Amino acid sequence: MIADNGIFNFFSSGTWAVIRNLTLFFVAVFWLATAFWVFKDARRRIEDPWLVGMATVLGLVPPFIGPLIYMLFRPPEYLEDVRERELEIKAMEERLSRRDMHCPVCRAEVDPAFLICPVCTTRLRQSCANCKAPLEALWQVCPYCETPVAPSAVDLGQTQALAPPRRERS
Ligand SMILES: [Zn+2]
Ligand SMILES: [Zn+2]
Known part of the structure; x- marks a missing residue:
């Protein structure tokens, strides 16, 4: 070979x-x-x-x-990193939006339209003296009926603010 x-x-x-x-x-x-x-x-x-x-x-x-x-x-x-980041941002946004929906005292979940926390009776919002609409903390006047918001009732979220509006109602 x-x-x-x-x-x-x-x-x-x-x-x-x-x-x-x-x-x-x-x-x-x-x-x-x-x-x-x-x-x-x-x-x-x-x-x-x-x-x-x-x-x-x-x-x-x-x-x-x-x-x-x-x-x-x-x-x-x-x-996956992009998706993870998007999920994180979404979760953070949810957490932030949910923070407004909790009672500042007992952390119970509350509806944005609630005037008072149903669990611990903390006043969450002022209601209009005339039309009873829930008012934002910074509003000077009721946007629904033009009634001026009483300046004494402006300190919201405080437990002391509980007493006067209650007396008004009854
Ligand atoms: Zn509460
Ligand atoms: Zn009003």
Whole structure:
């Protein structure tokens, strides 16, 4: 089987072929691996499947340079991080809006229209002396019937403010 031109030549050329094939094989594997990495990374950062596909093609087509270009232009954040942040902001907004809906004394949940906390009877809002509409703390006049708000009743949220309006009502 061994040709006349010597074992050494045959061996060296065979080794050369093996090395060349192995190198090509590893380069191809590395090429596909980088493209696959681009696909995986793009899927975590980009919502639009078409853009993910385009990123993957870019990861494949100029081999090894495409992934570098992708890395320069990819969205800076993961989609889950964006979603998590949005959820956090939503939760924070909810918490802030809910803070107004609690009694300042006993923390019981109260309706914004309540004049008094049903749990601890703290006065939450002043009501108009004329039309009984709930008034905001800063209002100087009832917007529903134009009756001026009594200045003595302005200190809201205070437990002392409980007594006078009650007497007014009865
Ligand atoms: Zn209360
Ligand atoms: Zn009024």
